[in-house]
Amino acid sequence: MTSLKKILVSQGYIQHNIRLAPKSGHIVTKAMINGHMGRFIIDTGASATCVNQELYKEFQLETEFMERQIGTASGSLRPRISHKNTLELGDWTDEDVTLLSMDMSYINNALKAEGMNSIQGLLGADFLITAKAVIDYKGKKMYLKK
Numbered sequence: 001m002t003s004l005k006k007i008l009v010s011q012g013y014i015q016h017n018i019r020l021a022p023k024s025g026h027i028v029t030k031a032m033i034n035g036h037m038g039r040f041i042i043d044t045g046a047s048a049t050c051v052n053q054e055l056y057k058e059f060q061l062e063t064e065f066m067e068r069q070i071g072t073a074s075g076s077l078r079p080r081i082s083h084k085n086t087l088e089l090g091d092w093t094d095e096d097v098t099l100l101s102m103d104m105s106y107i108n109n110a111l112k113a114e115g116m117n118s119i120q121g122l123l124g125a126d127f128l129i130t131a132k133a134v135i136d137y138k139g140k141k142m143y144l145k146k
Contacts, residue, residue: 038120
C-alpha cells in the first residue's frame with residue numbers, strides 16, 4: 001500500500017509539520033510573514049488569512065482600511081488589508097499574499113482561558129486553496145503544492 005506522503009511528494013507537494021492542540025483541537029503551525037516568525041491556527045472555516053492587528057509593524061505590513069466590513073466569530077468589523085506580502089511555511093513560499101490585519105484579542109483570550117498559548121494569526125481558506133493544501137490529521141502533517 002502506497003502512503004499518502006509518497007503519493008503527494010511524487011506530485012510535487014512538500015511536507016510541513018502541524019500540531020493539534022490537545023485541549024481545543026485547533027491545527028497550529030509556525031509560519032513566517034515577511035521574514036518574521038509567528039504561531040498560526042490553520043482555520044479551514046476562515047475565508048482569509050489574518051494577522052493580529054497589534055503585530056502589523058512586527059510583520060512589516062503596509063495596511064489600509066478595507067472599504068467594507070467583514071463578519072467574524074465575534075461580530076462584524078472593518079479590518080485593514082495588506083497586499084504583496086511573503087508567506088513561508090518551511091520550504092513552501094508565496095510572495096504575493098494578501099493579509100487582513102484585525103483584532104484577535106477575543107481569540108487569544110479564549111485560548112488563554114483554555115491554558116493555551118496565544119497566536120499571531122490565522123491561515124485561512126485563501127492560503128489553503130493557493131497551496132492546494134492536504135491536511136493529514138493522523139500524521140500531523142500538511143502537504144503544500146510547490
